[in-house]
Every structure is written in structure tokens, then in C-alpha cells.
Amino acid sequence: MSDHKAEAATLASTTLEPIVLEPTAAxxxxxxxxxxxxxxxxxxxxxxxxxxxxxxxxxxxxxxxxxxxxxxxxxxxxxxxxxxxxxxxxxxxxxxxxxxxxxxxxxxxxxxxxxxRKPVGTLVTDALSPGKRLFLFGSGTGLAPFLSLIRDPDVYEAFEQVIVVHSVRTVADLAFREELESQLAGDPLVEDQALLQLTYVPTVTREDFHTTGRINTLIDNGRLFEGLKGEARLVPESDRVMLCGSMAMNKDIAAMLEGLGFVEGSNNKPADFVIERAFVG
Missing domain, CATH: 2.40.30.10 (Translation factors)
Known part of the structure; x- marks a missing residue:
């Protein structure tokens, strides 16, 4: 075998094989x-x-x-x-x-x-008692579960209004912005309902944007409620809230909600608001 062929054979034998993942019971x-x-x-x-x-x-x-x-x-x-x-x-x-x-x-x-193999979580409509407005408060990648919920026809059957509030640092962090601004135009199942019932409120905290400030700020100054039916405040009797984001955001808004009389719910005991505590990132 020539030196060139020998070198090629050596390189081939040392090439890393792709990692093969094997399924498990879980x-x-x-x-x-x-x-x-x-x-x-x-x-x-x-x-x-x-x-x-x-x-x-x-x-x-x-x-x-x-x-x-x-x-x-x-x-x-x-x-x-x-x-x-x-x-x-x-x-x-x-x-x-x-x-x-x-x-x-x-x-x-x-x-x-x-x-x-086993999905779980509390950001499900089963963990909320009946209401009229559903507020979905997310920061960063905490938007993810709400992208799932707003494309579920059952959500629009359960609530008259669905409001997605997405708080990020920069405009570039507004993932899925175009899809949300279009109110899910073209969606095969919820296009008609979303056009009438879905509201998207993006807000940026570190750049100029048409809506700036953290979610708490939008609640306090009333900006969050512009264009919505109902009162310009969160009402525990008829509003329901889901929280998914940073630990600081979850903690601050949960404390505010409890101060307003909202009760945290769970799969076993539905109530006024829920938090996803296992979220990553």
C-alpha cells in the first residue's frame, strides 16, 4: 500500500462515528x-x-x-x-x-x-376556572407554551378574549412576531376565532419600541388594556392569567395578582392564575 493510501485509510479509521441515540423506557x-x-x-x-x-x-x-x-x-x-x-x-x-x-x-x-414520553405542566386550561379574558404573560422564551395554547380551538371556546403579552429585551427577541401580529392568519383551525378574539401585545425593555416597559408597568399604567373589552384593570371575578418567564417576573406578577385577590390554581384545584415553575431559560 502506498504512503498516500495508508494515510487515507488511517484517517478513515479514526473518523468519529455519529452518536446514535437509543430510546429508553422514559x-x-x-x-x-x-x-x-x-x-x-x-x-x-x-x-x-x-x-x-x-x-x-x-x-x-x-x-x-x-x-x-x-x-x-x-x-x-x-x-x-x-x-x-x-x-x-x-x-x-x-x-x-x-x-x-x-x-x-x-x-x-x-x-x-x-x-x-410523559408531558406535564400547569399552563393548561384545566387548571383555570371559567372566565372571560385570558391573559398570557410571557418573557423571553416563556412565549413557547402560549404559542401552543393560542392555536387550540378549545381556548377560544372557553374565553371571549385571549391576550398574549410578550416581554423581551430587544426587538430582535420578538420571536414569531409576524405570525402573532397577523393574528394567526392562515392557521387551519383557529384563523377565524383568532382574528376576532386574539390580541398580541409585544413590549421591549431595552430599546425604543411602540410599547416599552415590563409587563407590571403595562398593567399599572393601563397600556395593557387599550383596545380590550372590559375593565382597564385585572379583575379576579372574570380574568384568568397564565405566567411563564423569568423567576423574577413570575414572582413579581404572582405577588401582584394575589394582592388583587387572584388565587393560584393547579390541575387538581382550578383557580384564577397559574405559573409554569419548571420552565427552562
Missing amino acids: LTVEEVLSVHHWNDHLFSFKITRPASFRFRSGEFIMIGLQGDNGKPLLRAYSIASPSWAEEIEFLSIKVEDGPLTSKLQKIQPGDHIYLG
Whole structure:
């Protein structure tokens, strides 16, 4: 064998084989179908959905990749797609030194990923008592479960108005902005209902924008209620609230809601507002 052929054979034998993920009792292995990078620290992606996978719009699931120790490295992610969708979508931040997101942000279509078999969560309509207005307060990637909920026909049957409030630092962080501003135009199931019942309120905290300030500020100054039917304040008798975002946001708004007489609900005891405490990012 010539030196050139010998060198080529050596390189071929040392080429790293792609990591093959194996399903477990708690995890399936799914294929990445598409990836969209919104900016340098935010991306979304879609994966295949197992035929047996069922979830309620608004729930979260464990997803992940193989860790450095050869075991699954998992984190909780809210599902951004509606319960009827054929694919499962997620919205994620990018953290360069994050154990999972440092790897996850590099996925490409055709790659494989772990998906948990058991979705759970409290950001579901089952955890809320009946009401007229549903306020969905999210910061950053906390928008994800609300993307699922607002494409569920049952949500529009349960509430007269659905208000998505998305708080981010910069305008570039307003993921899915065009889709939301169009009030889900073209959606196969909720286009008509969303046009009449869905309101989108994006707000930016660190750049000039037509709406600025944190969600608390919009509630206090009344900006949040412009154009809505009903009172220009949160009313525990008829308003229902879901919170998904930073720990600080969840804590501050929950305290404000409780001060107004709202009661936190759960799957076992529906009430006026719910918080997703397991959200990542």
C-alpha cells in the first residue's frame, strides 16, 4: 500500500462515528426536521412526533442530547406547537457554556434528539376556572407554551378574549412576531376565532419600541388594556392569567395578582392564575 493510501485509510479509521441515540423506557428518539435561528441567542426547531405522543396545549416535556458521560442530558422545555400538530416545536435560548443549550443550538435537520414520553405542566386550561379574558404573560422564551395554547380551538371556546403579552429585551427577541401580529392568519383551525378574539401585545425593555416597559408597568399604567373589552384593570371575578418567564417576573406578577385577590390554581384545584415553575431559560 502506498504512503498516500495508508494515510487515507488511517484517517478513515479514526473518523468519529455519529452518536446514535437509543430510546429508553422514559425517552423516545426523534429526528430534527427544521431549525430557525431568530438571532444570535434565540432559536426554534421542529422534531418528529411519535404516533403515540399526546399532550395538552401548554404542557412541557423533557428533551435532550447525549451528555459527555454518555447518558441523556435533559431539560424541561415547553411545547410551542398545538396539541393537534403533526410535528413538535420548541423555542430555546442559546447559552454558550450551558450544559445542554451549548450543544442543542448546533443541531441540524436530520440530527436526533431525546423526547420524553410523559408531558406535564400547569399552563393548561384545566387548571383555570371559567372566565372571560385570558391573559398570557410571557418573557423571553416563556412565549413557547402560549404559542401552543393560542392555536387550540378549545381556548377560544372557553374565553371571549385571549391576550398574549410578550416581554423581551430587544426587538430582535420578538420571536414569531409576524405570525402573532397577523393574528394567526392562515392557521387551519383557529384563523377565524383568532382574528376576532386574539390580541398580541409585544413590549421591549431595552430599546425604543411602540410599547416599552415590563409587563407590571403595562398593567399599572393601563397600556395593557387599550383596545380590550372590559375593565382597564385585572379583575379576579372574570380574568384568568397564565405566567411563564423569568423567576423574577413570575414572582413579581404572582405577588401582584394575589394582592388583587387572584388565587393560584393547579390541575387538581382550578383557580384564577397559574405559573409554569419548571420552565427552562
